[in-house]
Amino acid sequence: MEVKDETGASKAVLREADLRHAQARLWTAPGNPFEDYPSLSDCSGLIDKLRPDHALRPVWVCPNLSLFFENIVENADRIQEFLVAIAEPVSRPDLIHQYKITAQSLNGAVYGSSLDGRTILRELGHMSKTAPLPDTVVDFVESCTSRYCQAKLVLRSSNYFVESNNPEVLRHLLENPQIQQSRFKVAGATSEFHVTKSVSKQEELGANTALRSVATDLLRAVDKGDDFDEDVKSGSIEKGAQRSLTVSFMIKRGAVEQVKREARNADYPLLEEYDFRNDMQNPSIEKFNLRVVDPRTDKRIRVRPYQEKALSRMFGNGRARSGIIVLPCGAGKTFVGIAAAQTIRRSCLVVCTPNAAEQWKREFQKYTDLPDSSIAVFNSNSKPVNMPNPCILVSTYSMLGYNGPRSVESAAVMQQIQEREWGLMLLDEVHTFPATTHRNMIEVCKAHCRLGLTATLVREDDKIDDLDYLIGPKLFEANWMDLVDQGYLAEVQCVEVWCPMAKDFHREYLRSKYAEAQKLLSVMNASKFRAAEFLVGYHSERGDKILLYADNIWALETYCKTLGIPYLHGETSPDERLFWLGLFRGDPRFLFRNFVRKERKLDYSEVLGGVRSDVAGVMELKDRFTQMSLAERSRYAITVLGLSKIGDVAIDLPDASVLLQVDWHGGGRQQEAQRMGRILRPKPNAQDCKAFFYSLVSRDTKEMYHASKRQQYLIDQGYTYKVLLSTRLTTEDPGSPPMESIVPEGSQAEADLLEATKQEVDRRTDGKGSSGHSKRGMDLKKGGGSSKKQKTSNGGSANSSSATSRHLLFRSREKKKRPVRI
Incomplete structure (x- = not known):
């Protein structure tokens, strides 16, 4: 069905008109049309x-290795797939995409997609608007691809070997003094290298030829007489399938990374x-199959x-390639990892963030028929001393990367x-690796x-390129906006709310x-507080599920x-975390706990771990709850949840449709994209089928600069941000009643908020704190913040920053700092 706008024009016609208009402005501009584009400075x-x-x-x-693709042609999806295979995506808005050819991207093309330099240049030549191809592009592609996939790192009998079909490659590597020092020399060896086996060159090349003729359909109307697939038809690619010896040398323990x-x-x-x-040494996992139907739903x-494409890049030649798969949050990265483990059917070690370990175990139970005894978790709460072999082991980066002394069970x-x-x-x-x-x-x-999974292959330091040799090249990367158009991700309206100080x-x-x-x-700016209050109330009335983010705990x-x-x-605490997340998701187990709490007027702490059997009339309450409809049960759920940065990654809240962030970590692009991922699940029951991503920014502060940096990654994925003044929030809906804020402008509540913020500032900048000033947040409705003990909104209690609550080490240090009175 053709999509049309309100005027009746088709979407395709409008997009083509926009593109032609942009081209017309480019070609008719006086002087050098590329002078306003630094990345095109040498392309005029x-x-x-x-x-x-x-x-x-x-x-x-x-000539500077940049590629610009006009996303308006027929077979655009196949062309994008080819360009992503050979180059790194830089920016992919609706009409024109920018890519950059790099050594890492060409490594991924040769390794993950089985493309050689000749094929890459041929396809680029037919897609290019100009002829011939720039010499810099030709030279770079040929020089890189001629050396890639010439050597392997292989694990045999718990030892690592570097092997190659060409002894000259190994000799060239051993000229490097650090590699020479890392070589393990076997005593009594008479030959230069160890001959391990013989393989065919055809096996090394791989069987994935899906990208070799990506331009065939596109250019058939252009070059009807140009047989640019002559090499494939003549079988020249298959030549050289002769068998050759493979030689190798062993690496010392501890020198693999180097x-x-x-x-x-x-x-x-x-x-x-x-x-x-063909691995006969390591046992395979029995009864390890993917389920056809989810047993819970x-x-x-x-x-x-797109999941199938990602897996085909990993297993395209019948072997498991090491590398990285990049999929947006909510696009099913976990399922891709589980499918890869099921294909290999050997012992699998899953490494994740601390709050995702149990989630990975649940997903293995959901998607596979593995018995629970074959899935173990190794973290601070679980030490599986007797692990079955083979098995699935889920652990965390902190547990495996720790170098200090361990307990007996952990060791x-x-x-x-x-x-x-x-x-x-x-x-x-994997971006944390x-x-x-x-x-x-x-x-x-x-x-x-090794298979790395991430939604944001970006870091704010220069270590992201290290993943190319630590894990492997990028095997597959999906386009965010394509998945939105196909209905796999929710359509998100990004709004930057400017709040005057x-x-x-x-x-x-x-x-x-x-x-x-x-x-x-700037975070506690009263105008920002009022904007957050309005947005929470507005979306709560709509029935949306809302997440409020702030990095600063206070x-x-x-x-x-x-x-x-x-x-x-x-x-x-873990119990409290599970309780509130369960209420937000609408889990019946936790809804029942909240139902009992309200009926028996219990404190939250009394139902966090479950409903005790000695609660009066618990069986009667259970029968009443069972007979309730879904709408009646939903009254005991929560629709708004506050999160610190622990909620940035690996937290599954599929019903969340609105995210407000009032505080963040500088200009972190990764954090911005990860938070966006919390609301990317499709919302079939949401109004307008949209999700909303709000960034509340205090004007005339450093937040303005940080916000522009943070948004760049999502803008490069094709998202746009709408700027809205907080003073216009209530006027956007003329029918809405006047806003009554907890912190009215110029009120005593605003003065209390400022005073509490100044006290917290004093505590942080002095390092000593002020007597009677709480380290916990204040409740403006109670008009305080300086009491030594306050009830938290979660039902627990929080001690103040008095000396008695501090660690003995810090109390003794502060005691030494006190001036001596004579």
């Missing part, structure tokens, strides 16, 4: 090389593949097309992990294949000399206490 000469039929060819190939890094720097990145079908489990589990050969190592949120404390897992956990808050902001003080003042507690919202942060 391309205009003189335009082909006569350039309008039918969709790609600009620039060897991989130096090989990458020498332009011979080490290929990692696992021939799991009776819904059919289907593999989505016993680690010994089993180190002694075992793992068929697959699944790294969830380059951290110094995590990298040693390559040596600790010996795995034949309240007069008194702005005065203190300008006077402050501390960056941390300025940050807290700010989070103050917002949530005043608005009457439960909240979670790092110090929240």
Whole structure:
């Protein structure tokens, strides 16, 4: 069905008209049309090389290795797939996409997609609007692809070997002094290298030829007589299938990362593949099959097309390739990882963030028929000393990367992990892996294949490129907006709400000399508080489920206490965390607990771990709850939840449709995208089928600069931000009643909020605190914040920052600092 706008024009016609208008402005601009685009500064000469039929060819190939794709042609999906395979996506808005050819992207093309340099250049040549291709592009592609996939890193008998079909490649690598020092020399060896086996070149090349003729349909109308697939038809690609010897040398323990890094720097990145079908040494997992129907919902489990493509890149040649798969949040990364583990059917080690360990176990139980005894969790609460072999083990980065002393049980589990050969190592949120404390897992956990999963392959430091040799090249990356158009992700309206600084808050902001003080003042800005209050009330009336984010714990507690919202942060107990998340999801188990609490007027703490059997009339309450309709049960759920940065990743809240962030970590692009992912699940029952992503920004503060940096990653994915003044929030809906705020402008409540914020600023900047000032957030409705003990909105109690609540070490240090009175 053709999509049309309100005027009756089709979407395709409108998009083509917009593109032609942009082109017309570009070509008719006086002077150099590329002078306003720094990335095209050396591309102005391309205009003189335009082909006569350039309008039918969709790609600009620039000398600086940039590619610009006009996303309006037929077969655009296949062309995008080819471009993503050979280049890194830079920006992909609706009409024109920008890509960049890099050494890492070409490594992924040769390794993950089985494309050689000749095929890449041929396809680019037919898509290019200009001819011939720039020399810089040709030289770079040929020089990189000629050296890739020439050497492998292989795990055999718990030892790592570097092997190749060409002894000259190994000799070239051993010229590097660090690789030479990392080589383990076998005593009494008479030959230069160890001959391991013979393989065919055809096997090394792989069987994935889906991207080799991506431009065939597109250019058939342009070059009817140009047989650019002559090489494939003549069988020249299959030539050289003759068998050749494979030679190798062994690597010392503890030197794997160094060897991989130096090989990458020498332009011979080490290929990692696992021939799991012929692995007779490691036992396979029996009764390990994917379910056809979800046992909890009776819904059919289907593999989505993009998930199938991602898995085909990993297993395209019948072996398991190591690498990274990039899928948006909510697009089913967990299922892709489980499907990969089921395909290999060997022991699998899943490494994730702490709050995702139990979630991964539940997902294995949901999607596979594995018995519970074959799925173990290794974290601070669980130590599976007697792990079955083979099994699925779920652990965390902090548990496996820890280098300090361990308990007896933990040390016993680690010994089993180190002694075992793992068929697959699944790294969830792999963008965290380059951290110094995590990298040693390559040596600790010996795995034949490593698969990294992430939604945001981006870091604010320069370590993201290290993943190319630590894990492997990028195998697949999905386009966010394509998944939105196909209905796999929710359509999100991104709004940046500009909140003017309240007069008194702005005065203190300008006077402050501390960056941390300025940050807290901008977060607690009274105008921002009123905007958050309005948006929570507005979307609550709509029936939306809302998440309120703040990195600063004191700010989070103050917002949530005043608005009457439960909240979670790092110090929240596991039982309390499960309770509030269960109420937000509408889990019947936790709804029943809340029902009992309200009926018997109990405190939250009395039902967090479950309903006790000694509660009066518990069986009668259970019968009443069972007979309730879904609508009646929903009254005991919660629709608003406050979260600190612990909710940024690996938290499953599929019903959330609105996200408000009032505080964040600087200009972190990764955090912005991860938070967006909390509301990306499709919302079939939501109004307008949309989700809303609000960033509340205090004007005339550093938040304006940080917000523009944070948004860049999502803008490059095709999202747009609407800017809205907080003063216009109530006027957007003329029929809405006047807003009555808890913190009216110029009121005593606003003065109390400022005073509490100043006290918190003093505590943070002094390092000593002020007597009677609480470390916990204040409740503006109670008009306080300075009491030594307050009830939290979660039903618990929080001690103040008095000396008695501080650790003995800090109390003694503060005692020494006190001046001596004579």
